[in-house]
Amino acid sequence: MSGAAALRAILKIRPFRRLWLVLGFSSLGDWLGLLASATFAKEQVSGSAAQGAAFGSVVAVRMLPALVMGPLAGVVADRWDRRYTMVVCDIGRFLLFASIPSVTFFTSDSKLVVLWTAVATFMIETLQMGWGPAKDASVPNLLPKGRLESANQLTLATTYGVTPVLAGIVLASLNTLLGSVVRSTGHSPINSSNVALYFDALTFLATAFTVFFGIKEISGRSAARRAKQASIWREFLAGWAYVGKTPLVRGLVQGILCAFAVAGAVVGTASFYSRSLGGGDSTFYILFAFLFIGLALGIVGGPRLVGELSRRRWFGLSIVLAALSVAVLAFAWHLVIAVVFAVGVGVGAGMALLAGTTLMGREISDDLRGRVFSFIQVGTQLTLLFSVSVTSLITGFGGSRRVLGIPVSTTRLLLFVAGVVGVAAGIAALRQMDDKKGVPLFKDLVGSIRGRPLSLAEPAPRVGRFIVFEGGEGAGKSTQVQRLANRLRAEGHDVVITREPGATDVGARIRGLLLDPAPVDGGQIAPRAEALLYAADRAHHVATVVRPALNRGAVVISDRYVDSSLAYQGAGRTLPVDDVRWLSGWATGGLKPDLVVLLDVDPKVGLARAGRRSGQTDRLEGEELPFHERVRYAFLDLAAADPNRYLVLDASRPPEAVAGMVAERVVGILGPAQPGAAQPEPGHGEAEHLRQAPEPRPEAEPRPEGEARPEAEAGAGPQPAAPSEAVAGEAVVGDGAAGENAAGVGATVEGAAVGGGNAAGDTAPGGPEQPTKVLEGPLSALESRPS
Numbered sequence: 001m002s003g004a005a006a007l008r009a010i011l012k013i014r015p016f017r018r019l020w021l022v023l024g025f026s027s028l029g030d031w032l033g034l035l036a037s038a039t040f041a042k043e044q045v046s047g048s049a050a051q052g053a054a055f056g057s058v059v060a061v062r063m064l065p066a067l068v069m070g071p072l073a074g075v076v077a078d079r080w081d082r083r084y085t086m087v088v089c090d091i092g093r094f095l096l097f098a099s100i101p102s103v104t105f106f107t108s109d110s111k112l113v114v115l116w117t118a119v120a121t122f123m124i125e126t127l128q129m130g131w132g133p134a135k136d137a138s139v140p141n142l143l144p145k146g147r148l149e150s151a152n153q154l155t156l157a158t159t160y161g162v163t164p165v166l167a168g169i170v171l172a173s174l175n176t177l178l179g180s181v182v183r184s185t186g187h188s189p190i191n192s193s194n195v196a197l198y199f200d201a202l203t204f205l206a207t208a209f210t211v212f213f214g215i216k217e218i219s220g221r222s223a224a225r226r227a228k229q230a231s232i233w234r235e236f237l238a239g240w241a242y243v244g245k246t247p248l249v250r251g252l253v254q255g256i257l258c259a260f261a262v263a264g265a266v267v268g269t270a271s272f273y274s275r276s277l278g279g280g281d282s283t284f285y286i287l288f289a290f291l292f293i294g295l296a297l298g299i300v301g302g303p304r305l306v307g308e309l310s311r312r313r314w315f316g317l318s319i320v321l322a323a324l325s326v327a328v329l330a331f332a333w334h335l336v337i338a339v340v341f342a343v344g345v346g347v348g349a350g351m352a353l354l355a356g357t358t359l360m361g362r363e364i365s366d367d368l369r370g371r372v373f374s375f376i377q378v379g380t381q382l383t384l385l386f387s388v389s390v391t392s393l394i395t396g397f398g399g400s401r402r403v404l405g406i407p408v409s410t411t412r413l414l415l416f417v418a419g420v421v422g423v424a425a426g427i428a429a430l431r432q433m434d435d436k437k438g439v440p441l442f443k444d445l446v447g448s449i450r451g452r453p454l455s456l457a458e459p460a461p462r463v464g465r466f467i468v469f470e471g472g473e474g475a476g477k478s479t480q481v482q483r484l485a486n487r488l489r490a491e492g493h494d495v496v497i498t499r500e501p502g503a504t505d506v507g508a509r510i511r512g513l514l515l516d517p518a519p520v521d522g523g524q525i526a527p528r529a530e531a532l533l534y535a536a537d538r539a540h541h542v543a544t545v546v547r548p549a550l551n552r553g554a555v556v557i558s559d560r561y562v563d564s565s566l567a568y569q570g571a572g573r574t575l576p577v578d579d580v581r582w583l584s585g586w587a588t589g590g591l592k593p594d595l596v597v598l599l600d601v602d603p604k605v606g607l608a609r610a611g612r613r614s615g616q617t618d619r620l621e622g623e624e625l626p627f628h629e630r631v632r633y634a635f636l637d638l639a640a641a642d643p644n645r646y647l648v649l650d651a652s653r654p655p656e657a658v659a660g661m662v663a664e665r666v667v668g669i670l671g672p673a674q675p676g677a678a679q680p681e682p683g684h685g686e687a688e689h690l691r692q693a694p695e696p697r698p699e700a701e702p703r704p705e706g707e708a709r710p711e712a713e714a715g716a717g718p719q720p721a722a723p724s725e726a727v728a729g730e731a732v733v734g735d736g737a738a739g740e741n742a743a744g745v746g747a748t749v750e751g752a753a754v755g756g757g758n759a760a761g762d763t764a765p766g767g768p769e770q771p772t773k774v775l776e777g778p779l780s781a782l783e784s785r786p787s
């Protein structure tokens with residue numbers, strides 16, 4: 001769903017729509033309150049020092065409640081009805097905000113007024129501590145989980161993008177309005193901060209009403225909760241224990257707190273930093289403006305950019321991006337460069353904010369959510385405060401020193417250190433909460449940006465060897481499969497011959513659809529349907545035949561596998577090869593062969609042989625020559641891209657010669673046979689016909705259906721899969737698409753075993769190259785891709 005459509009969809013959900021309006025109002029109130037109450041306090045005293053102190057004390061007082069009230073607020077949000085909690089807090093804030101300007105009616109002592117402003121602000125913030133977690137914890141209950149991210153985009157953009165700007169505009173226009181009144185009448189009827197404060201008070205009254213009468217759904221969960229009433233203290237401890245013990249939450253908390261510490265360092269050093277860039281206040285504002293622009297970009301554009309990337313990974317990576325940008329800021333010598341990285345800081349922070357909020361809503365159970373939100377709310381405020389004060393203190397004392405003759409500014413050093421610490425924290429958070437361990441991070445990120453994230457592969461078998469024969473029509477695959485099997489069996493190996501398509505009952509039916517000489521739908525199958533049918537055959541084949549046999553330790557020899565799809569459906573039918581590769585990777589759970597023997601032959605020769613063999617052509621054999629030529633070169637390209645895994649042989653040579661070269665390479669992979677050792681035990685369940693070499697097909701006789709159909713494999717029962725950590729993982733993607741290297745192999749193929757010399761490298765003791773561990777998924781990513 002596109003961004004705008006997703007937003008429309010969530011705004012159709014009435015309780016959420018109302019909560020969002022409430023949030024907008026309330027956050028407008030917050031910003032107005034912050035600006036207006038501080039200005040109000042400043043106006044009560046004269047002299048710049050006193051004014052500064054008054055302003056500063058109001059701001060400082062806002063931070064205090066976090067210490068006092070914060071930890072309990074989460075218990076309140078989890079324990080009591082969240083709707084009532086919100087309403088009570090809002091009415092309280094309404095009364096307190098209204099009281100700030102009203103107090104001047106009762107006393108004209110400016111000290112008392114400032115004192116009351118501070119006290120009221122303290123209480124307002126305390127109430128905010130209770131309101132925030134209750135609100136945050138209820139958002140996920142009003143929406144389907146899949147919509148949570150869009151909802152968070154909207155609420156975060158509202159809180160950090162729209163309302164602060166709106167608050168600024170409201171205050172500025174009030175000031176201008178009143179200024180012009182003063183100019184024309186000579187006196188001021190009302191004071192603009194007073195008006196702002198009354199207005200602010202009203203926003204809270206409005207939200208109290210809306211929540212109480214309009215969003216009854218927030219109360220929904222009270223009945224279930226009342227049943228189990230532990231003591232407040234115990235609930236409080238349970239919340240802490242949960243944060244400490246759950247890797248996801250620990251990672252989130254770690255990441256968020258570090259991000260705020262880094263943000264604090266940026267704020268603390270910002271004014272000195274701006275000066276070091278040769279600018280003054282304006283440079284400072286420019287940097288902050290761009291940071292906010294980045295924040296907005298991250299929140300609005302982030303999800304689009306990363307697509308289906310795991311949100312846990314996205315969160316960690318965003319923190320790393322933000323922190324890395326801070327570290328680089330330390331080296332920026334020009335404002336333009338600083339601006340670029342300020343945007344980077346913002347983008348990273350915005351994406352981390354969004355990913356973190358969404359993860360908390362999605363993955364933390366409702367009865368704990370309030371405590372986690374309050375924990376984070378308190379933690380971030382304290383961290384920010386601490387980090388801002390420490391860094392401003394250090395930069396204040398700092399200045400520039402010469403180290404080994406190079407001027408080093410404290411500010412920049414501090415930024416650099418903060419950035420590096422932040423990167424480390426991001427990586428640590430990522431490690432703790434990673435839900436795709438073993439899937440390469442960078443490939444996953446790139447894949448996700450391109451619309452095809454990697455997903456965890458099924459555990460790869462540790463024993464057994466998987467050998468595949470590929471090549472065009474009539475190249476001699478069946479002949480060579482048979483010869484190799486005979487030879488290996490004679491040496492005492494447990495060998496399973498199989499093929500694609502059609503090695504299973506399901507596969508045989510699919511094969512019928514694909515290749516029957518009496519074609520369905522007039523012989524026309526849409527290329528994508530064809531690709532899906534081959535993939536379906538493959539998925540079933542791998543799951544029911546290949547993997548069980550490999551798990552048992554058998555040598556599986558397959559006549560065709562994934563490369564056939566890449567060559568025929570990709571290059572032949574000209575479907576996007578990456579899509580076909582992705583589809584096959586998904587179908588096979590990432591299982592790759594240990595060796596692919598590519599029998600290369602001129603299609604004219606191959607087709608003639610195949611024609612002689614069966615006397616009739618199937619649907620694909622009947623394709624034009626250029627089709628078969630595309631297929632041939634696609635195979636060669638695949639081999640060129642991964643020479644260690646391929647043995648390319650000139651299939652126009654006599655069968656015995658070809659078989660000899662195959663055997664030579666395979667011996668290198670398998671090692672000496674241990675007669676009997678690899679054989680399945682009697683009664684293991686494998687049908688005898690599977691292990692007995694069928695006679696090579698007589699010329700001109702159609703291959704019997706089900707020749708290699710290992711029905712009885714089911715009886716063997718899959719063995720428990722080998723532990724995946726024992727396997728050297730490797731991604732399916734990026735293995736070199738067909739067409740990357742058209743000229744690659746052609747020159748070396750004649751009679752030579754390309755990459756044959758690497759056999760030893762493949763078969764180092766302890767196992768040859770193992771089937772891979774990673775594949776691309778999920779399938780739904782394909783649907784939205786234009787091809």
Ligand SMILES: Nc1ncnc2c1ncn2[C@@H]1O[C@H](COP(=O)(O)OP(=O)(O)O)[C@@H](O)[C@H]1O
Pocket residue numbers: 471472473474475476477478479480609610612613651652653654655658699700
């Ligand atoms: N190296 C070879 N030289 C000549 N003919 C061959 C060779 N290998 C196989 N053939 C014959 O070519 C025909 C097709 O071989 P087959 O193994 O069925 O090919 P594929 O399975 O690749 O379609 C068969 O009649 C087979 O006897």
Ligand SMILES: Cc1cn([C@H]2C[C@H](O)[C@@H](COP(=O)(O)OP(=O)(O)O)O2)c(=O)[nH]c1=O
Pocket residue numbers: 472473474475477478500501515534559560561562563564565566568569610620621
């Ligand atoms: C496995 C596979 C086969 N094919 C085609 C190639 C073959 O023409 C046909 C399979 O028939 P097959 O019996 O393997 O052909 P032959 O032994 O004559 O070479 O299906 C694909 O197009 N995609 C695939 O993924």
